Amino acid sequence: VVRWIGAKRHIIAYADDNKNIYNLSTTQPDTNFAAAPSATYTTRGSKSAMLGVFQDFCPMIQRMLNHVPEGEVCEWKLRVHAPLPTWVHKTVALVGDACHPTLPHLAQGAAQAIEDAAAIAASLSRLPDTQPSTINKALRVYEKIRKDRAYALVEMAAASGRTLHLGDGAAKEERDKQFAALKQGNGKVPDKWADADVQKLIYGFDTTKETLENFDNIFNGLEEQVINGVNGH
Ligand SMILES: Cc1cc2nc3c(=O)[nH]c(=O)nc-3n(C[C@H](O)[C@H](O)[C@H](O)COP(=O)(O)OP(=O)(O)OC[C@H]3O[C@@H](n4cnc5c(N)ncnc54)[C@H](O)[C@@H]3O)c2cc1C
Known part of the structure; x- marks a missing residue:
């Protein structure tokens, strides 16, 4: 690359x-x-x-x-979007770009959609029954597991873009000093995509394990919502 x-x-x-x-x-x-x-x-x-x-x-x-x-x-068209208040409505959940579109600077758009799929699959695999209200709770477990992480990476991608695209001025000079120091092998990494700690945060996370380990705790702490309509839709 x-x-x-x-x-x-x-x-x-x-x-x-x-x-x-x-x-x-x-x-x-x-x-x-x-x-x-x-x-x-x-x-x-x-x-x-x-x-x-x-x-x-x-x-x-x-x-x-x-x-x-x-x-x-x-x-x-690439835009920064405000976080959504919720990703779940009754027995329907948003995934991928529909709920956390991102700028491309961490190469995480599709990767985060796949994490959504992993969290939903793990959550639904633990359903105690298939009542609409139970499905709704399991989907809210998915949202709980994924939302903060996805939005943190969206924000980090946007911040990295702002740093990378700086025009002339003191901030750019400071960034360029950081790039120069990195060539000597030390200091902060202005490009978050290339930062070893960020890579560990992104690729060292097992969404399925995280969901399965925390499912009972989150699920049992959620209030049941009344789901009206045919099959909860
Ligand atoms: C140039 C570029 C480079 C990228 N590089 C990377 C990368 O390196 N790594 C990475 O992880 N991500 C990357 N991404 C981001 C990634 O492509 C997206 O985050 C990912 O495709 C989102 O998947 P999604 O399924 O949520 O949405 P989409 O891929 O947008 O899928 C939504 C689908 O729904 C269809 N659709 C829309 N409306 C309707 C409707 N009313 N009825 C039926 N179907 C409908 C659309 O046609 C589309 O096929 C890149 C994106 C771009 C643009």
Whole structure:
């Protein structure tokens, strides 16, 4: 994985599909979505607009971006969202981007959706019965296990993006000093994705185990909600 980072812009590049695809993922201030805020969240982008965004990056980047086939530029709308008060309504639960969309700077969007699935599977595996109110409680166990962790990572990804995309000024100089110190092997890691402690926090967590170990405690502490309607829907 190779990354190039500048003020408000960022390129991450890596081979995929057994080296059959070379993927270039970039972030930059958008103009398309900002001009049409209610448009769908993904759209076809323009190669010439992309080249314009990175025109002041080094010549190697220009050559690399010029290799992108015409018509293969896609754009996604990336936004920071306020946390939702709840992820569960009766016997329905939100998962993945529907409840914790994230900026991409920790590469955790899909990973956190998979943790949601693991927590739901573990929670439902411990259902004492299949009454709608019991399912609702089990889903609230899922929410309890996942919410703080997911939102902490969403916030960390946004914070890391802010640090990486700093423009000229004292904060950027301080960040660059930290990057320089890191090359000597010490100090804080401004890029949280590359921070060993953060990687341990992300990848050292067993969601299934956490859910199974805490299920009884959380489940028994939750008040039962009356679920009306056919089958609780
Ligand atoms: C450029 C980019 C790079 C990324 N890189 C990474 C990475 O390295 N690692 C990582 O973990 N994550 C990454 N992500 C994030 C990841 O792709 C998302 O977090 C993940 O796809 C979310 O999964 P989801 O199932 O919640 O939502 P989605 O993948 O958005 O799935 C929702 C599905 O619902 C469908 N849908 C919408 N409305 C309806 C409807 N009314 N009826 C029926 N179907 C509907 C949509 O078409 C879609 O298929 C990246 C995202 C982007 C944009």
